[in-house]
Amino acid sequence: MTEQKARPLRKDAARNRALLVQAAREVFAERGLEASLDDVAHHAGVGVGTAYRHFANKYELARAIFAEAIDEVLELAERSAAAKKPWDGIVAFLEGVAEMQTTDRGLREVLMGVHDAEQMEQVSERLSAPLQQLVERGKRAGALRPDVESTDLGIVLIMLCTVADVTGDAAPDLWRRYLPMLLDGLRADRRGSVPSVPPVPDDVLRKAMKSHKERLFRAAR
């Protein structure tokens, strides 16, 4: 007497959807978004048509992967924002995301790689709250320099992930060499030379990334 949930995907459909997302992660990770949907589909062991039943087009699939990835990051952000010692939360967050990247090539690809504007918006929106909390707590605890903004955290993360991304499997832990360096830049008790450039307002930054990704992405014709 399996309680049939009326709405959500038939069992086989759900399985295929998952297979597709998994395959896409792998294939995109290896060959980038330039890989064809045909390849992804066959990698997943299904026909192309099936891929199109689940995702309107290739980029919707990419978005789906992305969304999953962001879920993980979001969860970590929230956990970090609730850390006992604020500073530890910040470290945990940066370290954690960088670790994720190193472990999961698919994640790395979608987080750093070529993706689209709308998705970028979403990230900012979804991550914005926990990141702000992370920063607020850090400042109140006197651990974080007062002129640090939540967006700085994002940028630092990007820098860190770039290292993880660039060194890839060949030197998967090299980013750890640069994490302390970056943390030092955020710390309240740091030596001196304050960054004189003000941070960019959240929305401007968002737009910036948006246009950046747009160029890389040119979504659909």
Place this chain on the structure above:
Amino acid sequence: MTEQKARPLRKDAARNRALLVQAAREVFAERGLEASLDDVAHHAGVGVGTAYRHFANKYELARAIFAEAIDEVLELAERSAAAKKPWDGIVAFLEGVAEMQTTDRGLREVLMGVHDAEQMEQVSERLSAPLQQLVERGKRAGALRPDVESTDLGIVLIMLCTVADVTGDAAPDLWRRYLPMLLDGLRADRRGSVPSVPPVPDDVLRKAMKSHKERLFRAAR
């Protein structure tokens, strides 16, 4: 000191080659490496055939751009390595390359974006000497932490450029906010927490980047 590439090409051929590289910079800058060679050729005012006379394929053209870009970087590296105060040389180098990226989207594309492995090798090889000098001098002058390697400079540069690249035209100077932060990490008199992870030997790093770029690049079928 570049000893002229032997047979100096007929004057018009040389001109066409230059036109093509210039056009490619512009077109690739605007639409990425995905732009078609036809477009590049017409932008240069020549036929596609001519493009193929000068470059075996599209990626050879990209390489040519890259080589030019590297020339500029190399020149700056050499100038910086000869700076009166070693520390200033380091700052000048990092600042200079970041500035280049911000100014020239084409350069940004080829330096950070999608390009190929062989090229990467070349960069490392050509930049390796001046960067080592830069670092050596910095250490000897007591400005640079003793455990900094020349490859660290490359990584820092990459991090910085990532910022410039990501924020793009919308916040073209944001990277300046993070330059001091990164410099702090390299400085001899910094607060504390030494990066415990050793740097990666030059050749390993080179290979790492190589494989990274390979994934991004998938050099023609």
Place this chain on the structure above:
Amino acid sequence: MTEQKARPLRKDAARNRALLVQAAREVFAERGLEASLDDVAHHAGVGVGTAYRHFANKYELARAIFAEAIDEVLELAERSAAAKKPWDGIVAFLEGVAEMQTTDRGLREVLMGVHDAEQMEQVSERLSAPLQQLVERGKRAGALRPDVESTDLGIVLIMLCTVADVTGDAAPDLWRRYLPMLLDGLRADRRGSVPSVPPVPDDVLRKAMKSHKERLFRAAR
């Protein structure tokens, strides 16, 4: 010996069949036979599978619509053949069918548009008898020129419907301008110039139309 369609379908099956035909009329009317069966099925509120239970393929469904349409035409033909004044019957028939076309785009589509050969055969066969009667009575009453054949009626109808079809919703009554003109051509007391070309035997014409429609139709691969 096919006595009556035998097993009259379960009530709900019959209902689904009717829903499908109705939906097909509407959808085909709006978007032509190119509309997908999926769309038709959902428009009818059933799954595609159900559509295939009732109709072997898309064109069988079109045929079913067609059959219904022909039923209407047939009925009108029979009524017209029984008109008190034979001439009025002829006018009524031509006018009536043209009116149907104007009113129901779906009908127009299947009658004039893209359909198949077998269906065409059926039409001829089913309509042949009443049309012959219509013509016979007209001639006997001295209203119709003696060299008019029942097939002429079909051709005239086609000409008229072409007008209705071509002008469509924008000038839905324009065909009325040409009805008198065409009637004049059939009338016994017309001015002169007898058509010198003999009509074509029924079966030849049938075959002609058949091949015509075949070209237009390309019945599935």
Place this chain on the structure above:
Amino acid sequence: MTEQKARPLRKDAARNRALLVQAAREVFAERGLEASLDDVAHHAGVGVGTAYRHFANKYELARAIFAEAIDEVLELAERSAAAKKPWDGIVAFLEGVAEMQTTDRGLREVLMGVHDAEQMEQVSERLSAPLQQLVERGKRAGALRPDVESTDLGIVLIMLCTVADVTGDAAPDLWRRYLPMLLDGLRADRRGSVPSVPPVPDDVLRKAMKSHKERLFRAAR
């Protein structure tokens, strides 16, 4: 010493273009516009790419055929408008176009078949002048009923061509049976029953046909 016209198409390109148009005429005639460009191209003995070099898409190709066809019709219309006896001109025109259709299936297909709105506009525009002259002269000569409009000529032509189209190769001359009938409807000295429906203004008719064809055509997305 063939006077090489600088601009226009290289010899081989011109030949291929012609081959394509010819092939398209044949293929479209046989299987309608639903035939794939691949088929047309291979029928012409060239690659698909070549087809796309010459015509932006399938419908541009159809348009090209159409334009050629219209050229022929236009020429006839002009010749007919200049006939010594106006009435003969009218007969010649209707007869001529019907004959063209019978002879050239490709022409038939494009003229009567599925084509697009813009093209329809063009036809009206290009044919409008000679048809008006044809009608004017006919009326002045007392041969044509005074309430006949140039658009009536178009409609009559369509009716005639429909016959030629429908009967196709099987009864290629059947339309001749109906030409006198239709001519009678236009003649000044005809028996009586004047069409009471006024003709439709040129532009309304044009729009009507336009929307009609649009439905049939749904030109590319």
Place this chain on the structure above:
DNA sequence: TATGAATGAGAGTTCATTCAT
């Protein structure tokens, strides 16, 4: 040598039809 026409593999996408649920 320069040109641009030709080629054809391959990408994204749709849809008729089948079949597991």
Place this chain on the structure above:
DNA sequence: AATGAATGAACTCTCATTCAT
């Protein structure tokens, strides 16, 4: 019996690369 997920062939269009002019 009904459903809708899966399939894959087919279609349109692009573009790197070759080759006739």
